[in-house]
Amino acid sequence: MPVVPDVLSLIAPSSDYNVLKRFTMPTHDGPKAAIALTFESSKVLQSLYTLMLKMIVIQIWYLIVLVGISLSAKKHRSHNISIANVIIWNAQAAPLDIVKLMFGYIAHISLYALMWAILAALAWAASIALSLLVSPDLIIGQAAPVSGNAIYVPEYSPITNTSSYSLRVNEISTPANLRAIGAADNLTTNANVNVGKPSTSIDAFQESVYQLDYSYSLTDIDFGLQNASGLLLTVNGSCFTDYTWYNGTDDSPDIAKDVYLIFGSSNMSNVSTSDGGPPIATFLLNPAPPSAPFGSNISYAIVVSSFARKSFTPGLDPWYATVALNGDPLGAGYIVARGVPPLNCWQTDVWSYNNVSKSIDDLEQLGALPHSLVLVFQHFLSVPRIINLGQSLGTTALKSATGSQGRYFDAQTSNLHDDLQRLVLGAYEATKNTLQETTKFSRQYQDITNLVLDSNGNMLPGTDAFVIYTGNAAALSIPMLIAVPIIAVLLLGLNFLLTTSLPCYALPWGYVDALRAAVIYSALDTEETNDQWDRTTPTPIFKADPKAEGVVYEARVRPKYDRKNRTLSWHDPKHDTPA
Template sequence: MVYPAEAQPRYTYLLWHIFNYPTAAGHEAAFAVTKNWGDSINSLYSVLLEVILVQAFHLLILAFVYVGNRSSSDSIHLATKVFYEDEPAAVLLRVLSRFTGGRVSQNPTSPSNRAIKRYEQTLLLVVIGVTVLFVPKIVPAFAIHGLLIGTSAPVDPLQVYVPESPWFTTGNVGLQIPLEALAQPRYLRAVGQADTASIDLQNKVTVTAPVTLQNLGKGEQILEIGYNYSLTAQDLGLQNFHGLQLNVQGSCHTEYGWLNNTESEGTSTDVYNIFGDDSINWKASPYYGYVPIAFSDFPKASGTFRINNTYAIMISSMQCDSFTIGTDPWYLTNTTGTPYNGDTVYNVLRGRPGLSCWQSDEWTYKDQSSSTWNLSSISGLNFPQSLRNVFYNLIGPPSIFSTATALGSIALASSTTAQLYTIDAASSSIYNDMQRLVLTTYISTANLLVDTTLYNKTNTYGLNSIVSSGDLDQVAQFVVSDQNITTVSLAYAIGIPIGTVLIYLIVKLLKIYVQPRAFDGVSRTPEAVVRINEAEKA
């Protein structure tokens, strides 16, 4: 899941509630707390893990004792000395330092033989060194890795709001304007992230290099550009439905045949019949501000119940000024130019082509495929119809169409370098524009559930939510993320304290039943330890 560009409001999520945390392998039972609570939990559980490791070391010593009862090795009996001393670490350091000195490495009872063989010394040094030096550093990292697993929390169902779309309800296109006003912040957040995206985020989408299908002469070309990306249930923040994946694939090509006529009286205007339909008239004109502006159209008659749908993207870049010569079909300029304040200004030619596009939105789950509308029909998925309605409402039409419609004058990459009445035509291209549109669409789609909690509910323009109060729990099967949230693994939260108590009790019981083989009658110290003590005093 791509994090939203703004902090997640505290009132939109639930703390101390058990939920399914989505992972690449499925989901894990967890609960969410504040970051401060997470730090405290991590500190506490780090101590518990240290206790577990200390007790595990005691178990190892008990194993040495048990084996020592059947062995004559002094290194085994050294373990017994360590285990039954009040300060085993001090004993180890004292004895090991004597070993490294060389003199007291002789067995006091047999000076010609080593009390502890060299490989046994090495093994003890390695074990003790690793334990003393590295365990304090490893334990906190281990606790964070296994115990604190993320920064997500379950959404508060009462904060979910999905404004009705004309594509979902009555087909009343009059709802489109207030819907776009409500949705625009969502796309502004997405395009902001797209413009500052890391390489990893950019690699989430693929936009193929333009292919020239036909060269029409004078710089005019029929180009084709493809794109694709995928989103898993985890990417969408869904708590359940592991294995569900949305695969988006599309393609666009420049279309010159839609241009109907050009008008030169008054403000210059190019008139297009999109998809060759006389009833769908669209006009390109400098009236829009002499900067490139994108418009999109989606023919409702194409049927949004299907996996494949068509849409169009139009550009109004005609007669835009440029200080560079453009060669791309959308930004093709004249090559003569006119002088202006010591520079040469070139104009984008009229009659720029539209983009005729198709997009496939295919959901897959265990060798089954479906359109967005038929998500609830996938066998074995148990996808709630109310949640299906949310997806269909938000990405029923091709999602890139919604992106271009909502962003308008800032949808294209060329708009980021455009100044008043002036663009850089040489660096502008359909490919760059599509890259920005596709990446923005990917981000807005990944965040579509999270964004249902971020609408401005103080002014919804009278648009009701399509989610009824009775369906809120079914729809709210997703998580939101924020750096002020800490996700705690339920299994670790329960297992570590239980494990600490169990291993502590096991060690205590074994110490009762596993005793050294032989003692001197006075100090109840193992005979081998007596020899080692004598060696230390020598």
């Protein structure tokens, strides 16, 4: 049946996360107890709770009216105040009507009418404001607890870590990097990411050295961690153009090649015309281990292959500086010069929790995360995330390459600042999605083991202590879910008890029910010597003589409007009509 899939989609819309399950939602106001629902279901529930919030305000308003009118009606009042009490009591369900009607008495009972007009206006405004201000506190985010069965972290196995194995691990990791750079391209600015403008200086070889600093930070909320409130990752890095690494050329008859000695003579890197296509960057990690685990810089290099790329416009940037080109068949007048300086970079990642800071190697010592999640973060973030991102993206890593056509690109608009900014934003997004992406890795290779499973194939404790951010689910505050109905029912019950006389007990302020329109009408529609109205309740009933069978008693009074004088009154025709 077509209905069955629709129902199942409301109960279990995705295998990546769970709904109808209690969890801890990380928020800027601290962790909150929540339960996940599908987003469609949450909208229905939010509408219901909006109505309950309005009902809470109106019940409070009823209590205010009860107190005010019972005190006022008990004393000797003027005619105008007395009739105002009747109006207020009968129109209390519509505060705006009271506001409108009280303006008719402003000239006669100014303070009294104005007081009730203001109170009624506040009640109406409060019913709107409370639903607008409090309802968002019901849905505290679009997230749901991750399903443990969906978590898969492809492990770099020291036993089977052959070239083929590593390539397959990189293959299933590439989509995550593509999603990260795609998200980065949609970001114009981000408050958590900063890539400074280049600063220049002159080195010993009279070359202009460009330096760019970058930084970003992520919190437990960004990672989606349920039980690590206050955890903070701060990343700081810096890059500068290093002309000292350029080691000349090594051309062959068909290929022009530039040679670089990165981090010493034993680490050689080449770029050549055989690289072809758009500008491409190679990322190299400094093989020398840091001297100290914490506070030390992890060094890496970015070597860009851009020389011999052609442009129709001149370029001045260190990575894309051009010289004149003659005789190009497509009319390009410029070509990138040789000796493009690589970037010499360092990066420091500091994890902080409860005023204690550690490196990624000592992350578990902070006590913020279970061992399983420490393994996940160490697996993906032990080296600067920008390195894996850039290597995985290949020819699509640099912004200058996104608009290129083969070996042709626009040198004038290309620059290393924009390239590095794109990579840093991508690294930020990839770092933020470290846990989210564990539900998206392909499981196509059976020999690539799951890092978060023990030797028995069971998930390590605490692995699922994070949430999945998704537009298809909503996290609802459990305290709000419980408190709003309880308050609504309590106020409703309190109003019922305070306004309903029981057979065994008469309310001291029960006289206010005499202000009801039905009671007043029954007092008008009667004869002094023969009152046949039962007024023991706020809903009077006319009781005819049981002996007068077949007789229909018409009302003794009827509403009347004198159009000539424009006056309202009640008319008494004084007659009975036999059936």
